[in-house]
Amino acid sequence: GAVVSQHPSWVICKSGTSVKIECRSLDFQATTMFWYRQFPKQSLMLMATSNEGSKATYEQGVEKDKFLINHASLTLSTLTVTSAHPEDSSFYICSAAGGKDTQYFGPGTRLTVL
Amino acid sequence: KQEVTQIPAALSVPEGENLVLNCSFTDSAIYNLQWFRQDPGKGLTSLLLIQSSQREQTSGRLNASLDKSSGRSTLYIAASQPGDSATYLCAVRGNTPLVFGKGTRLSVIA
Numbered sequence: 001g002a003v004v005s006q007h008p009s010w011v012i013c014k015s016g017t018s019v020k021i022e023c024r025s026l027d028f029q030a031t032t033m034f035w036y037r038q039f040p041k042q043s044l045m046l047m048a049t050s051n052e053g054s055k056a057t058y059e060q061g062v063e064k065d066k067f068l069i070n071h072a073s074l075t076l077s078t079l080t081v082t083s084a085h086p087e088d089s090s091f092y093i094c095s096a097a098g099g100k101d102t103q104y105f106g107p108g109t110r111l112t113v114l
Numbered sequence: 115k116q117e118v119t120q121i122p123a124a125l126s127v128p129e130g131e132n133l134v135l136n137c138s139f140t141d142s143a144i145y146n147l148q149w150f151r152q153d154p155g156k157g158l159t160s161l162l163l164i165q166s167s168q169r170e171q172t173s174g175r176l177n178a179s180l181d182k183s184s185g186r187s188t189l190y191i192a193a194s195q196p197g198d199s200a201t202y203l204c205a206v207r208g209n210t211p212l213v214f215g216k217g218t219r220l221s222v223i224a
Contacts, residue, residue: 006157034211034212036214041216042216043118043203043214043215043216043217044158044203044205044212044214045214046210046211046212046213049211091155093157093158095211095212102163103207103211103212105150105157105158105160106157107156107157108156108157110155
């Protein structure tokens with residue numbers, strides 16, 4: 001089956017610093033990748049849709065200047081949380097579209113901002 | 115805007131019981147519905163995917179049904195085991211990426 005990886009699996013950073021999270025589709029090409037955020041005991045909320053070679057589409061309420069998304073190749077998308085604050089602490093999960101009907105999910109990245 | 119609701123939010127059952135998790139969605143114009151399992155602090159494991167034209171899917175002790183017109187799906191778990199303890203998420207795919215419910219936290223007590 002299709003495999004999606006994320007790196008790092010967890011990260012702790014100081015308030016005000018920036019953190020980059022990578023999402024890779026290991027055995028298939030993904031023209032579209034999605035970034036979700038999950039707060040404790042909450043559901044996954046879509047943050048943005050990333051298409052290879054074009055600008056990401058952000059969901060309402062998600063600051064595009066704070067959450068920078070780059071999808072430079074068919075197998076890699078990155079999410080950079082800029083000037084992170086404690087309220088950005090969350091579980092970030094990416095998924096890659098393997099076709100019209102299927103999204104394959106990464107294992108997630110736990111971000112803790114001190 | 116699609117909204118997905120899961121009931122109950124939490125469920126605790128003794129080992130061996132059969133149980134049903136419920137999922138409802140507001141917009142019936144979907145391509146498919148998917149059930150996932152999420153262990154604490156972990157990513158998602160896809161359990162079952164039901165296309166909009168299908169009524170149910172089965173995998174081992176799991177059976178998922180879909181009633182698209184009424185906006186409902188159920189996940190049936192037979193002969194529950196302690197290893198089934200996890201959060202179960204329902205998600206629907208329409209003209210947007212997957213929209214998730216908040217999940218049902220299941221605890222199976224040995």
